[in-house]
Amino acid sequence: MSFFVQFLGTGSALPTAKSNPSCQYIFCQNRHFLIDCGEGSQIQLRKAGIKLQKIDAIFISHLHGDHYFGLVGLLSSMHLLGREKDIHIYGPPPLENIVRSQVELGNSRLNFGLVFHPIEDQFEGLLFEDKVIEIKTFKLKHKIPTHGFLLHEKVKPRHLLGEKFREDELSIAHIPAFKEGRDSLTEEGEKLSFLDYTSAPDFSGSYAYCSDTAYCENIVQHIKGVDTLYHEATFTNQDEGRAKATKHSTAQQAAKIASLAEVKTLYFGHMSARYDDPKLHLKEAKEIFENTHYAKEGLQVRLS
Numbered sequence: 254m255s256f257f258v259q260f261l262g263t264g265s266a267l268p269t270a271k272s273n274p275s276c277q278y279i280f281c282q283n284r285h286f287l288i289d290c291g292e293g294s295q296i297q298l299r300k301a302g303i304k305l306q307k308i309d310a311i312f313i314s315h316l317h318g319d320h321y322f323g324l325v326g327l328l329s330s331m332h333l334l335g336r337e338k339d340i341h342i343y344g345p346p347p348l349e350n351i352v353r354s355q356v357e358l359g360n361s362r363l364n365f366g367l368v369f370h371p372i373e374d375q376f377e378g379l380l381f382e383d384k385v386i387e388i389k390t391f392k393l394k395h396k397i398p399t400h401g402f403l404l405h406e407k408v409k410p411r412h413l414l415g416e417k418f419r420e421d422e423l424s425i426a427h428i429p430a431f432k433e434g435r436d437s438l439t440e441e442g443e444k445l446s447f448l449d450y451t452s453a454p455d456f457s458g459s460y461a462y463c464s465d466t467a468y469c470e471n472i473v474q475h476i477k478g479v480d481t482l483y484h485e486a487t488f489t490n491q492d493e494g495r496a497k498a499t500k501h502s503t504a505q506q507a508a509k510i511a512s513l514a515e516v517k518t519l520y521f522g523h524m525s526a527r528y529d530d531p532k533l534h535l536k537e538a539k540e541i542f543e544n545t546h547y548a549k550e551g552l553q554v555r556l557s
């Protein structure tokens with residue numbers, strides 16, 4: 254499995270005995286990311302057996318406490334455990350001051366660098382890119398500036414057909430081009446088609462994260478065709494008025510976004526603590542988008 258998401262916290266604002274505030278762990282070809290870092294995220298990481306020191310970057314959607322109150326605690330534990338490697342933090346501009354003041358006012362210091370990447374309120378676009386993954390952000394519609402995240406695994410190298418390649422006694426110098434899906438030329442200038450020497454690459458996955466948000470069709474253009482969508486569903490239909498007032502979504506609204514964006518699979522979370530279980534959310538969402546699942550804490554979802 255080269256790309257997966259693990260739900261560590263999928264509760265809403267109030268932590269309960271059954272649910273933790275927002276936090277998701279993303280693994281992609283040896284890159285390790287967190288999306289949101291609610292209170293207790295470091296405990297959830299430990300329970301899941303994920304090493305805190307491996308986290309390369311943390312993406313914070315907005316400054317409601319249930320999405321970042323675990324950040325300073327996590328950073329402090331990373332220090333106690335001997336971290337020296339920088340950590341990258343993407344989030345709303347005030348986050349840097351909040352975190353630095355908490356560290357400094359406690360007369361503490363961290364043995365590693367905090368590299369902040371502020372996401373301006375109106376910004377939509379690329380946040381991070383390397384040779385295996387691209388991470389973009391887009392605006393959500395909530396009470397304060399809030400961003401969603403879109404993760405695209407890049408196209409993987411094609412598989413070399415070793416036998417055919419050896420049979421034709423080709424130079425290994427052709428391999429990089431073939432693996433990237435480009436034709437090559439022999440020394441005599443004869444064209445060699447990559448299709449003759451490679452088979453299709455492994456599947457590359459994509460994932461979108463939308464929490465917290467009112468129903469917002471602007472999201473659709475950004476997440477169109479994504480494989481797996483996580484969308485908040487704080488309420489059910491009977492509390493639609495409350496969803497509107499608090500700028501959250503109902504399960505059916507999340508399902509409508511999934512349907513308009515033509516995603517393959519929808520996971521929902523951020524269910525209000527007023528509900529005992531996700532049954533009604535599931536039932537209502539499935540009326541609009543059949544392939545809906547509850548993002549149960551601990552669940553690992555394969556993305557490629």
Ligand SMILES: [Zn+2]
Pocket residue numbers: 265266275317319320465523
């Ligand atoms: Zn929230």
Ligand SMILES: [Zn+2]
Pocket residue numbers: 315317395465
């Ligand atoms: Zn919020």
